[in-house]
Amino acid sequence: xxxxxxxxxxxxxxxxxxxxxxxxxxxxxxxxxxxxxxxxxxxxxxxxxxxxxxxxxxxxxxxxxxxxxxxxxxxxxxxxxxxxxxxxxxxxxxxxxxxxxxxxxxxxxxxxxxxxxxxxxxxxxxxxxxxxxxxxxxxxxxxxxxxxxxxxxxxxxxxxxxxxxxxxxxxxxxxxxxxxxxxxxxxxxxxxxxxxxxxxxxxxxxx
Amino acid sequence: xxxxxxxxxxxxxxxxxxxxxxxxxxxxxxxxxxxxxxxxxxxxxxxxxxxxxxxxxxxxxxxxxxxxxxxxxxxxxxxxxxxxxxxxxxxxxxxxxxxxxxxx
Numbered sequence: 001x002x003x004x005x006x007x008x009x010x011x012x013x014x015x016x017x018x019x020x021x022x023x024x025x026x027x028x029x030x031x032x033x034x035x036x037x038x039x040x041x042x043x044x045x046x047x048x049x050x051x052x053x054x055x056x057x058x059x060x061x062x063x064x065x066x067x068x069x070x071x072x073x074x075x076x077x078x079x080x081x082x083x084x085x086x087x088x089x090x091x092x093x094x095x096x097x098x099x100x101x102x103x104x105x106x107x108x109x110x111x112x113x114x115x116x117x118x119x120x121x122x123x124x125x126x127x128x129x130x131x132x133x134x135x136x137x138x139x140x141x142x143x144x145x146x147x148x149x150x151x152x153x154x155x156x157x158x159x160x161x162x163x164x165x166x167x168x169x170x171x172x173x174x175x176x177x178x179x180x181x182x183x184x185x186x187x188x189x190x191x192x193x194x195x196x197x198x199x200x201x202x203x204x205x206x207x
Numbered sequence: 208x209x210x211x212x213x214x215x216x217x218x219x220x221x222x223x224x225x226x227x228x229x230x231x232x233x234x235x236x237x238x239x240x241x242x243x244x245x246x247x248x249x250x251x252x253x254x255x256x257x258x259x260x261x262x263x264x265x266x267x268x269x270x271x272x273x274x275x276x277x278x279x280x281x282x283x284x285x286x287x288x289x290x291x292x293x294x295x296x297x298x299x300x301x302x303x304x305x306x307x308x309x310x311x
Binding site: 189197 | 222244280297
């Protein structure tokens with residue numbers, strides 16, 4: 001994924017420093033790839049920035065969840081935690097039994113730096129690696145998502161049903177809402193989950 | 208300031224704002240148990256929505272590439288293979304698939 005982003009950014013005319021800086025400063029997987037693809041197709045800076053705002057608005061929900069869960073934190077650590085909140089760090093932390101801020105920062109900063117490192121590796125390796133290999137790296141993020149979901153799906157039929165419903169809902173909404181579909185499906189799905197998933201599943205500490 | 212620098216800084220600011228707002232107002236938000244259940248369900252629904260249908264566009268020309276990858280990753284996760292190994296093995300399987308496609 002980091003390599004995939006680097007490939008598009010370099011094609012759009014980003015320098016190696018700009019490619020890596022964006023990963024460090026923006027740190028948004030899908031958002032960066034969308035921004036780089038838009039730059040490649042010649043979109044205006046305003047259009048790119050507004051699209052990024054919309055695509056990354058979901059981090060508001062994730063950041064709220066993370067800050068609601070962390071313990072023994074302070075303002076400075078919270079600001080750092082907010083910046084390194086992305087889909088993966090948020091999902092892993094939500095499923096983690098330990099709520100210490102240090103556990104979260106450990107997970108999230110590792111993911112952040114590997115994302116930057118991925119962009120760096122991408123910048124260096126793109127000329128060397130065959131297309132087959134760079135294409136294959138596109139799957140890595142999805143492999144991670146699937147790997148995180150499967151244990152919960154295996155554990156609870158209700159979670160499995162919820163995942164299926166949300167997936168179908170998002171496939172349908174994607175046709176109409178574009179990049180907004182993700183956040184809308186996520187929220188509607190969680191709303192449906194309020195009714196189809198037992199409270200005990202969360203109170204037992206499995207969630 | 209050149210166009211790309213402007214894009215990077217603009218995206219950095221608009222991406223940080225939604226992340227920062229909860230930091231500034233979290234003390235004023237008191238979550239009842241129902242809201243907590245709702246928030247706890249979000250990772251599952253977010254991951255489901257991230258995977259479907261996005262995984263089918265991993266390769267813009269060949270939709271089944273992403274499907275193969277997802278099935279391989281799910282199978283490995285079912286067998287309790289560690290996360291890092293799942294990612295690496297899935298990438299390796301796709302490299303293999305790409306290598307044999309030209310023979311069909």
